[in-house]
Amino acid sequence: MERKWEAKLKQIEERAACYERKPLSSVYRPRLSKPEEPPSIWKLFHRQTEAFNFVKSCKEDVHVFALEYKVGDGQRIYLVTTYTQLWFYYKSRKNLLHCYEVIPENAVCKLYFDLEFNKHANPEADGKKMVALLIEHVCKALQELYRVNCSAEDVFNLDSSTEEKFSRHLIFQLHDVAFKDNIHVGNFVRKILQPAFHLIASEDDSISEKTGHGFSHFSETPIKQGISFGKMSPDQDGGESWTLNSEELERPGSAKQSSPDLSFLVVRNNTGEKQLFVDLGVYTRNRNFRLYKSSKIGKHVALEIAEDNKFFPKHSETVSEENQCFLSSLVSNVRILVDLKNEVWYQKCHDPVCKAENFKSDCFPLPAEVGLLFLLKEEEEFTATETMNSETENPHKPPSSMLSKGVASDADWDNGIDDTYFLEATEDAELAEAAENGLLSYYSGVDEIPDELILQVLQE
DNA sequence: CAGCGCTACCACACCCC
DNA sequence: GGTGTGGTAGCG
Numbered sequence: 001m002e003r004k005w006e007a008k009l010k011q012i013e014e015r016a017a018c019y020e021r022k023p024l025s026s027v028y029r030p031r032l033s034k035p036e037e038p039p040s041i042w043k044l045f046h047r048q049t050e051a052f053n054f055v056k057s058c059k060e061d062v063h064v065f066a067l068e069y070k071v072g073d074g075q076r077i078y079l080v081t082t083y084t085q086l087w088f089y090y091k092s093r094k095n096l097l098h099c100y101e102v103i104p105e106n107a108v109c110k111l112y113f114d115l116e117f118n119k120h121a122n123p124e125a126d127g128k129k130m131v132a133l134l135i136e137h138v139c140k141a142l143q144e145l146y147r148v149n150c151s152a153e154d155v156f157n158l159d160s161s162t163e164e165k166f167s168r169h170l171i172f173q174l175h176d177v178a179f180k181d182n183i184h185v186g187n188f189v190r191k192i193l194q195p196a197f198h199l200i201a202s203e204d205d206s207i208s209e210k211t212g213h214g215f216s217h218f219s220e221t222p223i224k225q226g227i228s229f230g231k232m233s234p235d236q237d238g239g240e241s242w243t244l245n246s247e248e249l250e251r252p253g254s255a256k257q258s259s260p261d262l263s264f265l266v267v268r269n270n271t272g273e274k275q276l277f278v279d280l281g282v283y284t285r286n287r288n289f290r291l292y293k294s295s296k297i298g299k300h301v302a303l304e305i306a307e308d309n310k311f312f313p314k315h316s317e318t319v320s321e322e323n324q325c326f327l328s329s330l331v332s333n334v335r336i337l338v339d340l341k342n343e344v345w346y347q348k349c350h351d352p353v354c355k356a357e358n359f360k361s362d363c364f365p366l367p368a369e370v371g372l373l374f375l376l377k378e379e380e381e382f383t384a385t386e387t388m389n390s391e392t393e394n395p396h397k398p399p400s401s402m403l404s405k406g407v408a409s410d411a412d413w414d415n416g417i418d419d420t421y422f423l424e425a426t427e428d429a430e431l432a433e434a435a436e437n438g439l440l441s442y443y444s445g446v447d448e449i450p451d452e453l454i455l456q457v458l459q460e
Numbered sequence: 461c462a463g464c465g466c467t468a469c470c471a472c473a474c475c476c477c
Numbered sequence: 478g479g480t481g482t483g484g485t486a487g488c489g
Contacts (some may be wrong), residue, residue: 046465047463047464048464066463070470074463075462075463076463077462077463078463285465285466288463288464
């Protein structure tokens, strides 16, 4: 006993001497960059607005993430950091298990879907098939509305299904195309799903079966559905929101094609009511979207790549496959330079005559107010690096200061005042590479730091 | 000390036939 | 009974 105690004492003394020779630095600052480079950013906030204010004050390419930290009530704190640094701490999946991307309001973003149904309430439903049919419908709609070509291969298919629930996230990787913001994504989604709404409006079971069988006669039924590709007209405000004009919709021939059969989207909730497979509640301001490989707190099911996924990010020599998937799965990870005023379709859409005629069919595409969309045009000189799936590093990459934060306000957009948009730079191959390779040596053994920092903030 | 942004729903007031 | 308004429980 006595001897054991002495050994312990000696051990402690040795450690004390060791710390005396090499004292710990007084303030720990997590850094991914080398000392001569600008310091890394890792900041936590209790309030979302504070986080966004900090982002505004920050010249680095930082983003807001929400972290669940209490089981039950869904309380979140907000982390501001770069994609690179988040991935560095995130990738081990030992900490930061319940992270969400905050899709900022007014930020350009990808087309995304949250799909779910209760398996017990829908024993017949084939989730995979429903996803495939939805993708088909969306691709058709993109083609109809905006002449945008896409296929199943352009869609990132993320699964977090359980025994009870089928649950998927779809993220469309459309080439050179993005939405103004997620509110516009919502407008677009509601528009293309318009024909499905009447299917859930009635409690009568026979309706869905009727439409199932009699689909080919759909155009002859007295209920003319608001074919999603009909014209739009402004509401009384003449303002931002647009509503479907029923007269236009009921006029035969006003639609480009007959209403598609969307009965496959109708599912039952656990109380037996009809609802859509597509969750329309996810297109709100500052929506939290669960990150690739994150689970909801209290659950153990993370978002993983679906079995039938066909989207594969381009292979990169410098960025790991997982990191590429992570970057591709971020809804607001959109970059590339846009110069709208040189686009013919854009000029047409802002031409007063064209506007007065309520966007005749030869005017392409529909006004931005109805949902989509604009083309992302890359500047030739930095095409290689600025593309999401770039393979090679380009020495002519513009300085990050060229890539200004965010997008102009709604008013600017609608008035066409500022037609040139520099979207945020996001994925930075150089930094990602650094995080992948060279940095572990700097921080070996400090993988737990982010959670400690979170704890510290919570205790303050 | 400490989340956020909705929408569906309800209660109530007011109006009109 | 129809319509507008204001407040809130609860969902995503």
